[in-house]
Amino acid sequence: MTALLNLGVLISGSGSNLQSIIDHIEKGKLKAEIKIVISSNPEALGVKKAKNHSVPVAVLDSGKFASREEFDSEMARILKEKKVNLVILAGFMRILTPGFLKSFPGRIMNIHPALLPSFPGLHGQKQAFEYGVKFSGCTVHFVDEGVDTGPIIIQGVVPCYDDDTEDSLSQRILKEEHRIYPQAIQLFAEGRLQIEGRKVRVTHAGEKSIPEIHNPPLFGF
Ligand code: GAR
Numbered sequence: 001m002t003a004l005l006n007l008g009v010l011i012s013g014s015g016s017n018l019q020s021i022i023d024h025i026e027k028g029k030l031k032a033e034i035k036i037v038i039s040s041n042p043e044a045l046g047v048k049k050a051k052n053h054s055v056p057v058a059v060l061d062s063g064k065f066a067s068r069e070e071f072d073s074e075m076a077r078i079l080k081e082k083k084v085n086l087v088i089l090a091g092f093m094r095i096l097t098p099g100f101l102k103s104f105p106g107r108i109m110n111i112h113p114a115l116l117p118s119f120p121g122l123h124g125q126k127q128a129f130e131y132g133v134k135f136s137g138c139t140v141h142f143v144d145e146g147v148d149t150g151p152i153i154i155q156g157v158v159p160c161y162d163d164d165t166e167d168s169l170s171q172r173i174l175k176e177e178h179r180i181y182p183q184a185i186q187l188f189a190e191g192r193l194q195i196e197g198r199k200v201r202v203t204h205a206g207e208k209s210i211p212e213i214h215n216p217p218l219f220g221f
Contacts, residue, residue: 142195
C-alpha cells in the first residue's frame, strides 16, 4: 500500500474548506491524512471543526511573535516536525515569507475565490460582483512569491446572475471550492501534477469534453 500524503492545513477563519477536506478523507476519496491544522486566529471556527474530528491543532497567535519571519519559522518547524509533505492554505489570511516558501518548494497550495488572474487579493468575490462579470469561480494554485500569482492547478466556474447579491455569489463559489480543492490535493497525492514554468500539467486529466458556456445563454447564435 502506498503511504498517505501528509497534509498541514493553515486556516484563519470559518474552516469550511478544511471541513470539506476532512469529509473527503473520511469518505476515502482523498488519500491523505491531516497531520496538523495551524490557525493564525485563536477564535477561528475552523479550530472547533478540526477538534470535532480529532485532528491535531496548533494555534499561533500572531500578536505573540516579534516579526512575520518568526511566525513563519515556527509554522515551518511544526510542519516539518509533523512530516508534512503538502501545505494547504484554506482561508489563511497571511502572506507567507520567502523563508517559509523556500522550506516547501512546489508544496504549498492555495484556494482563491475568483478566476485568477482576475480579482486577486482580498475579497475576490466582492471584486467580481462589483465588476459585473457574467462568470466567476475559484482557483486552486501553487503558491509563489506573489499574491495569488502561482501556477494554476484547477478552476471551477460559476455563473453570476443579475439578481445575485454578493452573498449569493459567494455561496455559489464556496460550494465549488469544496469540490475542487479536495480533487487538487488528490491529484498531487497521485503524483499527477507537474509544474512547467507558469503551467501545471495534469496527467490523465480526463476527456476534453467541456462545452463552451455562455451567460446569458445564446439564443440560436
Ligand atoms: C474561502 O472563500 C477562500 O477561497 C478564501 O477565504 C475563504 C475561506 O473560507 N480565501 C482567500 O480569500 C485567500 N486569499 P473557509 O475558512 O470557510 O474555508
